[in-house]
Structure formats: C-alpha cells, structure tokens
Amino acid sequence: MKGNKAKLFGVMAVLLVGAGLLQRTAIYPSWKKNFAPRQQGLSSDLSPDQLLVAMAGFRELIAGILWVRADSFFDTGNYDAILPIIRLVTWLDPKQIDVYSTGMWHIAYNFTDEEQRSDRRYVPPALALGKEGAENNPHTYEMFFETGWLWYHKIDDDHQKAVNWFQQALERKDIDFIAARKNLLSNALQRNGQVREALDFYLKLLADAEKVYEKDPSFGNQQNRDTIENNIDTMLVRMSQRGWFATQLGYRDQGEYDIDPPFDVGFSAQVTVEDPMVLRIRGSWNVQPVGSRIRFILRDSDFPNAVPGGMEWDKTDSVSLDPPKNITYVQDGLFVRNRRFDRKIDMSRDKTMYPCTKPDYVIEFFYNPRSAPPHIQDKFGWNGEGMTDKNFLNTEIRPGSRVIFATLKLTRDQLLRRGEWIDRVPVVQTPNYVPPKRLKDEPRMIAVPSTRAETAGGPNEPAPELAPSK
Amino acid sequence: MRVILSIASTTVGEAIRRRVLLIILLIGVLFLAVAPGLTVLSARQERTVLIGMTLGIIQLTSAVIAIVLTVYMIPNEIERRTIYTILCKPVQRWQFLVGKYLGAVAALGLMMALMTIVLVLVFALQQGVQQMDQLVLLAKAPAMFFVQMSLLAAVAIFFSTFVSPLVNFFLSGGLYLVGSLFNSFFEVISSNPNSPALAKGFATFANTILPNFANYNVQNPIINPGQIIENESIYYVRVTIYGLLYIGILLVGGIVIFDRREV
C-alpha cells in the first residue's frame, strides 16, 4: 500500500499540473475574453455580497429589479441613489443598453449642481460608461451612437471623436431601422471641418435611400429619401454661399461671398467675484443674431488633462462615481443677447461640486465657429473664415479652425474672498473691457438683423436702439 | 468495472428516492414553471431576464442537490453499516468510492435533465416551438452546469472521506463560491498594476490550483444572444477536460484518504 500511495500521489500531481496548465494557458484567456462579467471598477464598486449574488446566477433578474427601483429615484430626482444602481446594473447585466445609455446621459447631463450644471468633472466617467457599454454590446449600433451623441452634443469639441463613434455605429446593421440617425454623421463631419466628406456621405445616403425606396415604395421610405434630398439642397446652397466651391476651384478672390469680409466679434470680458464662490461674468460679443454661446471655463491652473478651451475628455476608462474631490473644473456657456453676455455662476451652494482647494485658477473664454448654429455659420463659415477678433483670434489651439480664446487668472483668495479680498471685490478683465453703457433699459425683444449687411463693428459700440415690442 | 457499475446504479436508485433531494428538485422545477410569470420587469429585457433567471434556478438547484446528495453519501453508508456488507465482499475501497461518485453524478444528471426538459417546455410554451434551434442553444448552459456540478460532487465526496457532513456542506459550498468568484478576482488583481507582486503571485497560484467553477458559467452569451464567442466548442471541450482532470485529482485524493480510513 505504501508504494501504491506514492504512485497515487504521483498521479494526483500529474493531473494537477495538467489541470493547472490547461486553466492558465487555454481556459482562462478564453474565459476572460468571452465569458468574464465586465469588471471595470469591480474591486471598488462592488461589495463581496453583491458579487456573490451576482455570481449565483439571477444576474439579469436582479439587474431588472434594480433598474425598476432606479425608476422611482428618477421621479424623485434622487440622482445620488441612481448612479450606484446604474453601475451595479450594468455590471450585473452588461447587455442592458437602456441602462447604459440612460446612465451615461444622466451622469453627463444631470449629475452636477442642480442650479447651474457647470461642474463637468462627470463627463469623463459618463464617456467611460459609454465606451464600456459599446464594448459590451458590439453587435448593436446603439451605444456607439449614444457615445457619439455625447461627444457631438455635450462635449462639442474634438469633433473627430464624434465622427469616429458615428462611423462605428454605422457599421452596425441595425441602425438601418432608424435611418434618420444616420444623417448625424454628416453634421459631425461638418463640425469636424470635413465639408466634402459630409456632402459625400449625404450623397451615399441618398443613393441607399433611393434603392430602398425602389424596393419598398412606402411613405416612410419616401420621406426619408426626400429629407436627405432637402438636406443636400441646403448643404449645397451653404457651400456655395460660404464660398466653399470658390475656394476649392480657386476663384474665391473674384467674388463676394457671405463670409467676406471677416467680421470682428469684438470680444471682451470681465469677471467679478461678487461673493465667495459667486462669479459675475460680463462682456461683449458683437454678434446681434441670437445663438452665440461662448464657453466659459474656470479650472485649477494645474488641472490634469487640461487643453486650451477644454480638456481631454476621454482620458479615463473608469466609471468612477466619485470624481477626485480636490480638483475643480467649471464649464458653462455664456449666452449672448444684444451683443452682450452677463451671467452669474453661483458655486457657493454645493461644496462637493466645486472643491476649490488649489491656490491658483485659470479662467478661459472659448468660441469655436464649428459649433455655431447654421445662421451664424453662414457668416463665420465652417472654420471661422468669416470671423475675426482684434485681440483674441487664435488659429493654433484648434488646428484648421479660427477660434476665439482668452484667459484670465484668479487666486483662491479672490475666489473665496479671503485675506485682502474680504472687503475688496476682486475684478479681473481683458484689457479691452469697457462696461456696456445701457444695461438697465435694454429691450426685451430679441431682434435678428443679418450680420451680413453689417460692417465690422468695434467691441465697445453700444447696442442699436430697437423698437420695443408690442 | 461491473462492481463499480453495480454500486453506481444502486446509488442512483437510492438518490432519486431521497425525499430531501426530491423536495429541492420540486422547488426548482416549480420555480422554473412560474418563472415566466415573474418577468414583468421590462418588456425589452423580458426574454433576457427569463433565460437568466431560469438558468440561475437550474444552477442553484443543481448546486444544492450536488452538495446535499454527496455529503451524506459515505457517512450514511458507514452509519447504517451497509458499507460493511459491501467491503467484506471482494470490493476494493476505491471501487466503492468511484462507484458512489459515479452514481451521484448519474443521479445529478437525471435531475438536471429533468430541469432542462422543464426549461425547454417553459420556453416552448412561452415562445412557441418554431424557435426550436434556439432552445437547443439554451441547453448548452445546463450541459456545462452538469460538468460544473460533477466537479462540485467530486469536491464534496473528497471532503466526505474525512470530515462530517455538516462541515463538508460548508466546505464544499464555500469552495464552490470561491471557485466561482476566483476567476473574476484574479482578473482584477492581475490586471491592476497597483496590486503587490505577492498578491499577484498568490492569485496566479490560486487560480491555477483551485477548481475554477467560473469556467462553466457560460450563460451570459446565451442570455444575451448576438455575442460572438471565438472557438466556442473548443472552449467547451477544454473546460470539460479540465473538469475531468480535476475530478480525477479529487477522486484519487479521496481514495488515498478513504483507503486508510477507519470505518
């Protein structure tokens, strides 16, 4: 028996080595690739009991129950409660596209201070959630489209990213069911400065839509075809008026186009710290038609991943619901009315959103005509060819596009009204800032005269007198 | 071989008459049958939730059956003295142990087959018979669960050669949980650049040595169709071989211990 025992131990050892080798070399890599539950943030976000429940089967069931529960939180606006659920549900059941898309939208758009929605630290995790959702659901277009939309609409910068995501969405067959969504790629291409590609894409869509209509002449298919046709018409007119063809064909200098001559937007700005953490931002923007939004950023001077006029939004893959507590990034749009902007940003209410722990801060003003609405782009062109500014025109920070970019500085003491600033109101401003003359009785009506007819006006020109509305 | 088969078939006969097992099985089948009524959660996910839940029921029920079935197998034989009437015959102890194990696996197979049939029936009633090919795909998961449960039964029978049934219940159940979770933990630890080398080494060691029950949790792609699995059948073959190797380890270990055991 002694000898037998040694033999049996030998057999066990051989089997163990065999099983171990099989596990390490063949099974685990394949398991990880094909069968592993997604675990981004697993170690920090899921407690062992949640894990246990999850692994004991019923993942989809529990995910379903949780999502139903989250619904009630949506109704009550209890966003803090929803976010962990989103993380848990998507981990339990990575195929819940609804949860991914709603969750992503939610984190990016709503999970910020309720009044101002200026804290943008949540955009990267939202983006990461979108990326994860797409990775986990590669057979459907949905998460690719949704993530593209986040880039296109919420971030509205680095437009190549939106283009890439929409292109990936288009590779998925099931986008055909909602044909209209395809058009968005053309818009993204225009924002990315790829005007020809945008047109080409429309033409391809038209050809496809015609084929579909031939096969099945239903009302829906007809409408889809007509919409694309109209879009192409509009686009061709714009391309012509904005001098695109002339530029391409080399006779731009032979005629007057809508974008000529470049219009000086006359940007100036002043930031006043009215109370601790309460900013008043005023300034001039010499564009009368409504629709200009100037990006305002207040961030730590050493904010990681910062780029002029924004940040590298997709630097993280972690869907962390706890953004770093010690960094500050405020971004918002300054809406222009009557050639002025005047906005109050109150950051004093929610301390968790704007920690302001660093000593020095940078304020940035940024305007990219690529994001402008068509009626303004008609003057400015796709890339800002029809726009200029005496002081703040910048052609470097966004290659291929002429943008407006200005920076100011603020210290923590100023922001918090401490030290010497307890009694003195801190005011920082661009050198060219002149207070607008008439703020009290400005007309309530928004007039939309054409920018085309106007000559380049100085930044300090008062708003024209307008007839009050009836 | 005849001896092993005799013991195995007798074990099957006994197991399928054990009341506690039948009750567990009945509860499982009952849950399977009412499962369609519970999936009012989200219209879009209905099928997903239903598949996920029913497969979960099968897995959980099978695991409980596998453990309850095997932890008492050897101790009962000793307590009732039946083992003496067998071991005094020309029956080697290893034959007895292997026969008992094979009987347990066969009984488990029967019960799991029954649940799978109920599962298929539920889906056939729910969604019509025209999707028969999908139903066959559905049965892949229970097939892998069967290998998993056979491994679990081997764990339990190994422990039953030297610990009491109650301790064994928790040991085997615990090992099943750890074995189900460890692949995931391993993935986290090994992919985290911050984990200390010692932890990584330990995780690698444990992942190599432990019976990895997670290998058989293949339900996710079935629950969510459309996911493309590379070399799916090769994977199934591999994990089955892995299971057989590991069952071999546990049985040989059990034999070594059981051979010197005072019964």
Add this chain to the structure above:
Amino acid sequence: MAAAIETINLTKTYKTRGGARVDVVDNLDLHVEEGEIFGFLGPNGAGKTTTIKMLLGIIYPTSGEGFVLGKEIGDMDVHRLISYLPEKPYYYEHMTGMEILRFYASLFGIKDDEKCQRLLEKVNLASDATKTISQYSKGMQQRIGLAQSLLNDPKLLFLDEPTGGLDPIAHIEIRDLILQFREEGKTCFISSHELSDVERICDRVAIINKGRIAAQGPLDELLKGGRIEITANGLEEPFAHSFRDTLPSAIVSFSHGRLILDVPDEIDINPILDAIRDKNGQVASVIPRRKRLEDLFVETISEDDPKRAREDAARKKEESK
C-alpha cells in the same frame, strides 16, 4: 483440521479525544477450527465487533497478526470465501429482496437469478421477494441479510449478534439456519451477548471482556461441573440429615417430609435413589442441571469486574422474566 481463524497478539488501540490510549482489543489470541460454530461472547463494548472488523480487513490492527483461511487479513482473495452479517444492518430500502440479492451477487461477479431464488427460499422469503426492504419486518431483514451473506457459498461466516432484537420464533429460525451451515461444513463465527441461543449450538466459545480473552475452549469443557437435583417425599428427618454426612458435596434441604438433594453430576445417583426407596420414600423427580453458559459468562467476567458482572446478571434475570 486447519484453522479458519488464527490471531496472534491482535491489538487495536484508539486514541480518545483527551489523547489517552484505549486498547479496544488487547493482545487477542483466537483460534477457530474449520467447520465449527464458534461463539465469540462478551458484554457490549468488549471489542467483539472491532475484532470482526479487523478480521474482515475493514479496519487495520494497531499491532499483532491475524490470518483468515490461511491468508493474512485484508487479502482480497479471502473476501470471496467469507461473509459478514453485521449487527442490525441497513439494506437499501428502495430495493426488493430479489434486487438486494442481485446487487450483492454482482459484487462477486455472480449473475445467477436462480441462485438468488434458492437463497430466498432457504431463508423463507420466496413469497416476499418482490416486496421492498422498507416493507420487511426486522426478522425478514435479518434473514435477507443472511441470504446475501450466503451468495458466495462462504467457507467462513461472521455473524454479529445474529439474533439481536428478534422475536423468539425468529430466534429459532436463525438458529436452525446456523446449524444447517455447520452441516454444510461452513465455519460460523458468531459474536453475541445473548447467551441462551448460542449456548445450544456453539462447539467452542471464547469469552472476551475489555478486549481480552477471559476464557476459550470447547463448550463441554467450559461447562463441566453441572448438578443433579433429586426430590423425594414421605421421608423421616433423621434419614434426610444423614446425607449431610455421607455426601459432603451435596446440598440437603428438608421440610414436611420432602427432601431436596442437590448433588454434583459426577456422583453416581443410583445408590442414593436406592436408599430413598428403601426408606419407602417416593422419588418425585430427578433433574440433571448442566452448568449454563450464562453462569460461566457471569463467573468469568466477575473475576475481572465483580460489580459489572452482578449488574449484568441482574439485568439478565430481569430480561428473562
């Protein structure tokens, strides 16, 4: 004749929880001849079952040697030639009598339904062959156990408390079967603490107590020293008392003309009877009383443990009422 069982200093030691060592079987020397019915007697906990398990190779001796049918214990070949009927065994309840026999037969590689049928008849279960074990009475279960132990025509049968918990009729049935085995030339090794049954059929016995052999030998030898009781009426007191002088080994009692004489059985009683008749006495009865195994048992054990023996005897008395 060759020895069916031979043990030399067979010892089994268990460690208790406290770490103390307990010799359950202590230097046991057994010798069982082929073809005999051997009674292995002792109180509960004496080490009987442990000894049998060692002989069967189910547990392993701590020290010493043992041989069964000429081979060292634990030898698989021996298992084909022996059988064991454990005390109150459980058979798979879901199986019928016939299925049980088929199952155990298959363990020997035997596939012979006819043989199973014959054995069922032998143990008087032919009419219950299709009932499941759960429907069997205790006696029937014991008999099916016996039947399964005969499947391989064993040369040597180990019967552990074969009549334990059975009613008197079942006792007799089992006893008759055992006697039949002897006729067929089988060796029976019967462990028992129920003395009355075994005493009648055993050729030789060993009495074990606390793991040690207290007595071993042919039953006749161990039971030497019986007595005869003579009862006579119509006698005078002086005559009666005269026996106290003539027969010092006799116990004499007399009252109202009745004499009771209790004499060792090695004495020739004819002269006594003649003397009684000479005095016109009427002999009412002559009852020979062999020494009972029970007495021997109590005697042997009381040497070892008087208190225990007294309790044992009292219990036995209680039970026999």
